[in-house]
Amino acid sequence: WNSLDTGLRLFFSREVKGKAGEDLVEKQNAEMGLMPVVTQESATYGYDAEDRHFVRVFLKRERPELTFDDGVEVMRVLMTAYMSAEQGKTLEFPPKGLDAFVPAVAKGTWKP
Known part of the structure; x- marks a missing residue:
């Protein structure tokens, strides 16, 4: 398992009609085709738990794990x-x- 192996994907094509512009997605891994979309990135990558840990140890005046x-x-x-x-x-x-x-x-x- 990796964080880019998600059930949600976005399709990019170079055959876009209309005005020229940029079509970039954070952490996109190619310029066309199916791109994975990470939903709730803060939870997926553990930022929520990391933030909770630091708030807890700060309030209790404890040493953090890292x-x-x-x-x-x-x-x-x-x-x-x-x-x-x-x-x-x-x-x-x-x-x-x-x-x-x-x-x-x-x-x-x-x-x-």
């Missing part, structure tokens, strides 16, 4: 993945130079 430090660690993993992709090899974690690393995509030099 902290700022967890977010920093996620970013270190992501930056290592970028570094690994740019170097074309597997890296030890954390790799040397990670703290100063800026991925090509962030520098605007990435060429897909």
Whole structure:
């Protein structure tokens, strides 16, 4: 199962009559054909439960399940993945130079 495997789909065609314009849908995965539509995105992706959790721990002055430090660690993993992709090899974690690393995509030099 994935969040884009929904029962609701929207059909896009390039054979549109009328004035030219844009026909974009957030998170669309192609320019024509059947596009999945995620209803109640906040519930589907867990944002409602996440928000409730943070309100509850804030009001009770408790520590949240995930902290700022967890977010920093996620970013270190992501930056290592970028570094690994740019170097074309597997890296030890954390790799040397990670703290100063800026991925090509962030520098605007990435060429897909």
